[in-house]
Amino acid sequence: MPLESILPSLFAGEAFRAAAIPAELPPDTLMGNEAFAAFYSRSARPLWAYLARVSADPTLADDLMQESFVRFLCAARPDDGEVAARRYLFRIATNLLRDHWRRPRQASIEEIPEEFFADVSSSAQSDSRVLLGPALAQLTLRERQLLWLAYAEGYSHREIAEVTGLASASICLLLFRARRRIAALLRDQNTKRGLAL
């Protein structure tokens, strides 16, 4: 047994503290700097888009995205591939968003101009011209989350259940209702825009 381990920290100092850290966290479960940079470059934008659209607050999305990545890095989890890692990241973000939502709200989705999300390129197709913001504003947080994960991220019901913590069996019904609702809202919006034009 090393002497430092039986001495109080007062006498052992920094050497004792530094030696104690690797014993707590197995290094094989932690992501290295370069691996993280690669993962970040592929995951950060989709995650920010999810948080910004569901929360309707770009500033909050910035904060939650950074916190999600930091928590992701702090979590000691096995390396089970990028798809699982991304799902885990979305799960952290979803939990953070839910925690934030339990506190009093400070911003409304209607306060965020749709232009903020305007694409810098002109690659949007005909249907994608539909402005999602006003329709999303009329949905609940859970409906927004479910719809985004299913139709923007393309997750299956099982994956959505894993991310949101809901029962897999209830995802189908919740998603069906949410899709029907937003489809009606988007159709109304299109009709109004058509009349206006």
Added chain:
Amino acid sequence: MTLSPCPHEKEIAALLACGQWPHAAPADLRTHAAACRSCAELALVTSAFRAARTRAAAAAPLVSPGILWWRAQLRRRNAAIERVTRPILGAQIFAFLVCIAVAVGFATSHAAQGLGWIEELRQTARSPSTDLARLWPSSLAGSGSALWVLVSVLATVALLGGMAVYLASSEER
């Protein structure tokens, strides 16, 4: 309201995922989607969300991954230090309480002798001829317990002093 999806939904979803809807879709599928409520909703909603995702992702302000990695390292380190020092802090509190209990016990057990000593001190102060040897309590005079009391008092003072110095220095850090 039925939950059973249209059999063509998977086909349309696959085309939407590739970005090939509706241009690369077969004509009969497009005709079906125009008539089927479920497929029309799927196409409308997926297109809107995919476009919103593209727009939002393009607008994402990203920080350097190095900063986040460094923050995570710092947080992990702090968490590990906290885990290590928590039991030490508990031991310190326990030691402090034991010292207090010993000091109180000692003071209680010697309170009677101390009172007698004060009374003798008063009498000495009143008497015209003061003898310094009389300042020592008569109950302790000539016995070995005098040394024991002195050592105990000094040990307690040293212990409490050491604790106070340590607590003060650890708070500074």
